[in-house]
Amino acid sequence: MNTMKILIGATFALLLAGLITSYQTMKNNEKSDPRAAEIEKLEKRLAELEAAKNSNAPLGSNNFSNNQYGSGGFQPQAVPNPLEQQAATQAAQLQIEKLKQEIAELKNDNEDSVKKADLAEREAQALLENEMDRRQPEMARANRIKQALLMARVEKWYEEEKLVTILIERPEDVQSGLILAIRRNSxxxxxxxxxxxxxxxxxxxxxxxxxxxxxxxxxxxxLIVPPAY
Known part of the structure; x- marks a missing residue:
C-alpha cells in the first residue's frame, strides 16, 4: 500500500461522512418544513367548519338575532330561508372536503420527504461502514508501517547510476542482501x-x-524492514 492509496481512502471516508451530515441536515430541514404549520392551520380551519356544520346555527350570509325583543318591544324572530340554508350547507361541505384533500396531500408530501431522507441516511451510513470494514486491514498495515523500527535513511540517490547510498541507524540489523522498504508518511x-x-x-x-x-x-x-503482510 502506498501513500496515495491511504490519502484516497481517507478522502473517501471524509466525503462519506460529509454525505451523512448533509442528509441529516436535510432530514432536520424536512422536519421543520413550513408545510407542517400550514397543515396545522388547515386542520384548525377544518375543525371550525365541521363544528359549524354540525351545530344548529344557521349557515349562510344572513345573520339572525336570538333576541326577540328590540328597543321597540317584541320583534318576530327571523326564520332562515331553507334554500339558502341548504346552499350554505352544501358550500360548507365542499369546502370541508377540499380542506381534507389539501391536508392529506400535504401530509403525504411530508411523509415521503422524511422517508426519502431516512433512506438516504441509512444508505450513506451503510456505505461508510462497509468501506471502513473493507479498509480495516489496510489501516492496520499502515499502522504497522508507521511503528516499524527505523533501520537506515537515504543519504543520496544517484539517478544515472541507479544507486542509493544509505546511512545505517541500526548496524546490527542491516547486512548485505537485506531488503528495505522506503517509508514515506505511513x-x-x-x-x-x-x-x-x-x-x-x-x-x-x-x-x-x-x-x-x-x-x-x-x-x-x-528505510524499514517491510511488514510481512
Whole structure:
C-alpha cells in the first residue's frame, strides 16, 4: 500500500461522512418544513367548519338575532330561508372536503420527504461502514508501517547510476542482501536491496517493479524492514 492509496481512502471516508451530515441536515430541514404549520392551520380551519356544520346555527350570509325583543318591544324572530340554508350547507361541505384533500396531500408530501431522507441516511451510513470494514486491514498495515523500527535513511540517490547510498541507524540489523522498504508518511513507496556495507554506510539498488509510477527516491527517506503482510 502506498501513500496515495491511504490519502484516497481517507478522502473517501471524509466525503462519506460529509454525505451523512448533509442528509441529516436535510432530514432536520424536512422536519421543520413550513408545510407542517400550514397543515396545522388547515386542520384548525377544518375543525371550525365541521363544528359549524354540525351545530344548529344557521349557515349562510344572513345573520339572525336570538333576541326577540328590540328597543321597540317584541320583534318576530327571523326564520332562515331553507334554500339558502341548504346552499350554505352544501358550500360548507365542499369546502370541508377540499380542506381534507389539501391536508392529506400535504401530509403525504411530508411523509415521503422524511422517508426519502431516512433512506438516504441509512444508505450513506451503510456505505461508510462497509468501506471502513473493507479498509480495516489496510489501516492496520499502515499502522504497522508507521511503528516499524527505523533501520537506515537515504543519504543520496544517484539517478544515472541507479544507486542509493544509505546511512545505517541500526548496524546490527542491516547486512548485505537485506531488503528495505522506503517509508514515506505511513506508506511504502518502493524497496531497495542492500549491497556493500561499510561501517555505518552502505549502497543499495532499487528493486524494479516495487515503485508505483516509477522510481521515486529522496534524500532523507526512511528505510524499514517491510511488514510481512
Amino acid at each position: 506508506g511504502i513507496i518502493g524497496r531497495l536491496q542492500v549491497g556493500t556495507v561499510e561501517n555505518n554506510k552502505a549502497v543499495a539498488d532499487p528493486i524494479p517493479g516495487s515503485f508505483l509510477g516509477g522510481v521515486d527516491i529522496r534524500e532523507g527517506d526512511e
